Amino acid sequence: MRILFLDLDSMAPWHLGCYGYHRNTSPNIDRIAKEGVRFSNYYTSDAPCFPSRTSLMTGQFGIRNGLVGHGGTAASLRHEGVSRSFKDRLSFESMPAFIRSSGLRTALISPFGERHSAWHFYAGFNEVYDTGDNGMESAEEVTPTVLDWIKRNGASDDWFLYVNYWDPHTPYRAPESFGNPFADDPLPAWINENVLEKHKKKVGPHSVHEINMYDNQTYAKYPRNPGEIADMDGMRKMIDGYDCGVRFMDDHLGMVFEALRSQGVMDDLVVIITADHGENMGELAIYGEHGTADQGTCRIPMIIRWPDRVQPGVREGLHYHLDLLPTLAEMLGSKPAESWDGESYAASLTGETDEGRNYLVVSQMAHVCQRSVRFDNWLYMRTYHDGYHLFDKEMLFDLESDPLEFNNIASIRPDIVKQAVYYLMEWHDERMASMTCDVDPMWTVIREGGPFHAKGFLKDYVKRLEATGRGDAVPELMRRHPSEFANNEKKTAFSKAIIEQHIKKLQAEGRHDELEELMRRHPQIAEMMVKK
Structure with missing residues (x-):
């Protein structure tokens, strides 16, 4: 048996042709989907990258394994404690360790362990190939390693190859020489000027004003990645940049599939195509990010081609990505580990049923x-x-x-x-x-002070909100996050100055109704005005 596992970082399913996208972003993935099972309602249990892959590898929800963030205490797996034996559970129950115990040689081509100091990600692999750029790789930096491995090992029996591609992840990095195959294609139907104007009022990282999380900075190395979306041309640059990343990656997947055909192993190869999370492209007025627990971030593709074992088609049931481990166990005739939280959907693969979970969290x-x-x-x-x-x-x-x-x-x-x-x-x-x-x-x-990517940015961000006409959000941000402003006298003085500046602006522009509403919601502002 041979299994190719393709982990496509930040791959939003609705930007794939096989999931109904109107652009031709994924012809090679689409061909695999026609020969296998495509799951329509498949979700990561824990987003984004680090928690998602940790849940996949451990078979456990983040609330249980303890790793739910990108920094602080909750960015480390919980210790097993007194129950730990000579080897820990990852040695036997992680996804690659389990597959290895089933008789397959396991290989990984990914920089992910180094990117997040996720050393547990390597547990159970016989071979590890770090592509060397901490997740900033473009496909042309990954594919040569994959092709070399296939040339040396493809024709042998009993292997599991896990490959990471990163092109759909911001910043969008398809080389300029690739061009833009979507230059003449329409944008998704829901995107129009009215939506853009509405989204310009959005406050928060990765709004149309701050594609670079908290600002509109751009980088010459990544010309496809906009700093902001000021008009429909900017919107096109955003969507086209992402779609070009998907298509460029798909072209390289085509090279991988062709190399496997040349080795004579493609016909009976098990191919699993999935992602760690999706990518918000307008959901919640967020662009180019995977920072929420919503449909845009947490819904992921899952395509499984298993010749002579699965009944091709579409399955609508609700499933977590951590359900994959017990599913593989059943398909391989093995017993699932007691520590796994997942539920097998092997019956959905074989076409016996299309049932899933009643709900997901x-x-x-x-x-x-x-x-x-x-x-x-x-x-x-x-x-x-x-x-x-x-x-x-x-x-x-x-x-x-x-x-x-x-x-x-x-x-x-x-x-x-x-x-x-x-x-x-x-x-x-x-x-x-x-x-x-x-x-x-x-x-x-x-x-410990809040999510890792929302620590220490608010003070500078309120200045940007004022500069982009969204200063009316500052008092509410201060009310919700007082510790960001009130840790010392300097921050307190800064907070008052921001409020006073905003009040003067409302008064100068005759926006008295808004000022009265702010005073009603935030009595401390009324007190400040009385004192002055």
Whole structure:
């Protein structure tokens, strides 16, 4: 048996032809999809990169393995403690270790372990090839290593090859020589000037004003990656940049598949194509980021081609990516590990059923602190730390009519909100009961100052909000995140100066209604004006 596992970083499924995209971004992936099973409702349990791949490799939710962030205590796996034996569980129960125990030689081509100091990512691989640029690689830097490995090993029996490609990840890096095959293609139908004008009011990292997270800086090395989206030309540059990355990567996948054909092994090769997370391209008015627990970030592609074993077609059931481990165990005739949280969907692969889970809970703790519930056609999002986006605490979206999450209908569908909260609490109770530790790592993140990518940026960011006509958001940001401003006298003075500047601006522009509303919501502003 031979298995090729393709991990395509930041690959949003709806930008693939086999998932219905109108642009020809993925002809080689699409051909594999026609020969296998394509899952429509497949999600990472924990986003973004580091938590997602850790959950995939350990088979455990982040709340259980402890790794949910990109820094601080919650960016490390929990120790096994007194139950640890001569070797830890990763030696036997991680995905590559388990596959290795099934008789396959395991190889990894990826820089991911070094990118995040994710050394547990390597557990169970016989061979590791670090492509050397910490996840900033373009496909032409990855493919030669893949082709060399295939040339030396492809015709041998019983191997598992895991390959990382990074081209859909910001900054978009397809070489200029690749051109733009989508220059004459229309943008996605939902993108228009009215949407852009609405999105210009958005506050938070990776809004149209700050594609570079908190500013509009650009880099000569990455000309496809815009610093901001000021008009429809900028929008086209954004979408085309991402799609060119996908197509450039797909072309290189075509080279890999052709090399396998030349070795005579493509006909019976198992091919698994997936991602660590998606990429927001307008969902929640966020672009070029994977920093929320929403559909844009957490829905991922999953395509499995398994000749003579799977029944090709589309499956609609709800599944987590960590369900892959027990699925592989069943397909390989092995017993799943007791430590895994996943549920096998082997019956969906073989065509016996299309059933999935009743609901999913997906989490994000690196950019915001959110947990969301996905069930029926609903996405319920609960925000614990907004990462400076000013999200409502509760958000509800009908994904059937609003797949891009434009309209929060939580206030008009309290019945659905209550159902979602019940599911969330049920999930949390079950997860906490399964753990030897009584700490939810989400609260570790919050107690340590908040998500890693939302630490220490607010002071400078409020200046940018003022400069881009969004200063009316500053008082609310200060109310939600007082510690960012009030840690010392200097910050306090800065906060008052910002507020005073904004008040003067409202007065000078005759925006008295807005000033009165600010004073109503924030009595401390009224007190400040009285004192002056």
